[in-house]
């Protein structure tokens with residue numbers, strides 16, 4: 485799976501949270517667990533130098549969520565040399581393995597900033613590139629209610645027998661802190677099964 489924007493089977497939805505663990509991580513984790521909703525966290529390597537954040541991520545791993553690679557410090561990949569790009573990915577994978585004991589398969593480029601030139605060294609390392617097809621812009625200054633309304637409209641217009649979602653969210657956003665339960669309910673009430681990124685892009689693969 486070199487590059488994924490959507491799941492391999494319709495009816496699946498992967499909620500993904502980038503840049504963490506940050507301010508509302510514990511709340512997000514609690515909400516996910518309360519709803520038995522799996523999710524995937526694309527984390528920054530530098531955050532794993534903080535033992536408190538490692539502990540939070542360990543709780544996420546124990547609860548069955550997936551941890552993946554968002555680079556070391558949110559550098560824009562298009563501004564880096566290939567050696568710097570490889571270092572972003574490899575150092576983050578190494579600290580995730582060291583602190584959490586888990587391997588990673590996917591890299592999500594910060595800001596989605598990736599072209600074929602940056603893809604090649606990442607594929608050469610054996611990673612897939614994890615993009616998305618749903619971006620409710622929860623990082624914007626818009627009120628959480630408006631963001632949730634947009635998600636409801638997009639999911640309402642979709643068809644779970646033909647469509648799937650990979651949703652870009654951030655655990656730092658007020659929407660994640662206050663509205664995640666509603667977002668989970670929106671997807672489920674329209675017939676979607678929430679899955680981790682692995683299960684989204686591996687669905688149906690023998």
Ligand SMILES: [Zn+2]
Pocket residue numbers: 502503554558594595
């Ligand atoms: Zn990011």
